[in-house]
Amino acid sequence: MKLSSVWVALSLSPLLASAFRGSQPAIKESIRSAPQGWTRTGRAPADHVLSLKLALAQPKFSDLEKHLLASSDPAHPKYGAHLSKEEVHALLAPASDTLDIVHEWLESHGLGKESVTKSAAGDWVTLRVPAKVAEEMFNTQFHIYRHDESGDSFVRTTSYSLPSVLHPHIDLVQPTTMYTRIKPLRSTLHYSTELELTMDTASDTLTGPSGNAVDPSCNNQITLSCLKQLYNAEGYTPSNTSGNALGITAYLEQYANYADLQTFYQSQNPAAVGSNFTYVSINGGQNLQDPSQAGVEANLDVQYGFGMTYPTPGTFWSTGGEPPFTPDEFEPTNSNEPYSDWTDYLLNQTNIPQTVSTSYADSEETVPFSYADRVCKSFAAIGARGTSLLFGSGDGGVGITGPASTACTPNNGSDAHVFLPMFPGSCPYVTTVGATVNVPEVAASFTGGGFSNYFARPSYQDSDVSAYLQGLGDTYAGMYNASGRAYPDVSAQGVNFLVYIAGKPENVSGTSCATPAFASIVTMLNDARLQAGKSSLGFLNPMLYGNASAALNDITAGSNPGCATAGFNATTGWDPVTGLGTPDFGKLKDLVLSS
Incomplete structure (x- = not known):
């Protein structure tokens, strides 16, 4: 994939600049080190493309949970009153200000709406970025880790940061600190x-x-x-x-x-x-x-x-x-x-x-x-x-x-x-x-x-x-x-x-x-x-x-x-x-x- 076909340089608007001015990176997630059984073998190449998922905050989840428990309790008047696709999406959707500020942040790194995909409810954002861009976005370094037993290798980090203004809006970015062996997922x-x-x-x-x-x-x-x-x-x-x-x-x-x-x-x-x-x-x-x-x-x-x-x-x-x-x-x-x-x-x-x-x-x-x-x-x-x-x-x-x-x-x-x-x-x-x-x-x-x-x-x-x-x-x-x-x-x-x-x-x-x-x-x-x-x-x-x-x-x-x-x-x-x-x-x- 040629970077020029995906990453478009965008200039910051005054509103965007003001939204992020003074917002310093703050650690969002970190682990002490790679888990036992994983060995770091080198730095991820700058042009290695990562597929990362951002989970946006779901302010109405408590309402969904309340309905779930009521509709699942035979003693409750709402037992069996299940929700439609549209009703569930509405309860999972991020707030409009979350969408606005996340899009502004992505654009500040040259990522327009054409460069990302969103889940049906808008609560997950998936982006594909070269390691060099990801390191700038998340104030971290990505390395190659090999699983000693299987020989599988993944590109991961042990810590990543987000501008502090984004912390209430983005719950997580993965796979970053995730070292689960998922190919294949271990069957029971x-x-x-x-x-x-x-x-x-x-x-x-x-x-x-x-x-x-x-x-x-x-x-x-x-x-x-x-x-x-x-x-x-x-x-x-x-x-x-x-x-x-x-x-x-x-x-x-x-x-x-x-x-x-x-x-x-x-x-x-x-x-x-x-x-x-x-x-x-x-x-x-x-x-x-x-x-x-x-x-x-x-x-x-x-x-x-x-x-x-x-x-x-x-x-x-x-x-x-x-x-x-x-x-x-x-x-x-x-x-x-x-x-x-x-x-x-x-x-x-x-x-x-x-x-x-x-x-x-x-x-x-x-x-x-x-x-x-x-x-x-x-x-x-x-x-x-x-x-x-x-x-x-x-x-x-x-x-x-x-x-x-x-x-x-x-x-x-x-x-x-x-x-x-x-x-x-x-x-x-x-x-x-x-x-x-x-x-x-x-x-x-x-x-x-x-x-x-x-x-x-x-x-x-x-x-x-x-x-x-x-x-x-x-x-x-x-x-x-x-x-x-x-x-x-x-x-x-x-x-x-x-x-x-x-x-x-x-x-x-x-x-x-x-x-x-x-x-x-x-x-x-x-x-x-x-x-x-x-x-x-x-x-x-x-x-x-x-x-x-x-x-x-x-x-x-x-x-x-x-x-x-x-x-x-x-x-x-x-x-x-x-x-x-x-x-x-x-x-x-x-x-x-x-x-």
Whole structure:
């Protein structure tokens, strides 16, 4: 890209000059150093082009949050009164003076309106600038950093500044201090080389949590039939005319193979053979169909999500990085964080699926708080539209998956040994799903769970979480944030799911399995409500922590060891391993139809 074709020299108007005269640069965000495992290798070349996102202040977000919580509470008069695209955009939009002063500042650096792009609500501004210009704009230096384990290299900084007059108007600029490894985003997928069983599988009969008989084979391998038996959903066939839909997200080269889906349908749901999902590309995301490129994560998600809910229409979003992306020797892979790209796309659609399943997660501390907070607010906006967002809780127990030497060590340079929460599962505006195993169900030992270091505990879970903490006492004191948002919220089976990959059956385990399983139950609940002329469920947590406990199967055995500890324990009521429990579709259906 030639700079002369993009950067146009503009003279400052008197108004512009007065707006910035005397406004000195002040640090907006900084970190002590690059996180452990990253090595600085040199200065970024002056002409290396950076793609940066500016998040503009959202002065009306508190109004959106208030509406979200009201419309998600079955006891509130506004329950089910979800917002339209236009109403949400109005509540996310920056103030006019924010737009004016930001545009003036961009023009002071030669960036006219033709040089930037804005999100649908105007709350995100994306600009592509050479490193030299970015260093001048943000009073910093950009360097090349290499990830020691993977060899990936990104251009980043450890601190950036903005004119002090801009601080109230710009919440963040990223990726600057973000060192998350996002290619690919770490899936919460967990491979088991042997079965994780705790009971005799030779029994002729198993009794499910609803008191019904369950095929003994379900203690060796999970299928669609097993999930329907376990969660009291046999005999329910969703409609394809109610307006209901299920969405599955995929990021950065996870491809859902059509042929594998048909093979799965032939094995698990013959009525669905010949049907398919709608594939949508966001920012250059692809869905290549070479069998050798079939993604385990993507295949798992679509086979169970769409297999359980057929004939409900399904959408598969493949999100790439912010375009255009031109690989070079300094950033050979796309380092742009895709969550905000996906949320911006979805919030600009008039009609969106009522349920969305996402099986990807990052260590919370690798995502700068400002960015995690902003993305979390975007999830709240989607919930206000009437969509239920479900995320996997992670597969590292109370730590994160990774080398034992670093899996429980924070990035702040200390040698502390602490529990490390996961994002987006730690966001209070999503429903986070843990994993169980066996019949009767116990917690799967790899299940991520704990307490956020970023987000405070929301009021809707105060009572349940406080009861657990009282029982926990001083155990692990100082290793977790007892006042943080607690997760997971619910759970479902997550071990030994039969999945077809490149034409062959495989057993797959992880909260990646549990998430589309629970999302499928939610999809069917939305179908039942829509057929009854009611609204979609939207954000689930106020209902789940309110009056839904009797419609969930409480899991009281198991734990999630990690960080050289036994981890948290499952117990009566909510716990940071299995949440409130696994679903009983029949009971939940009666509950949601009565509200």
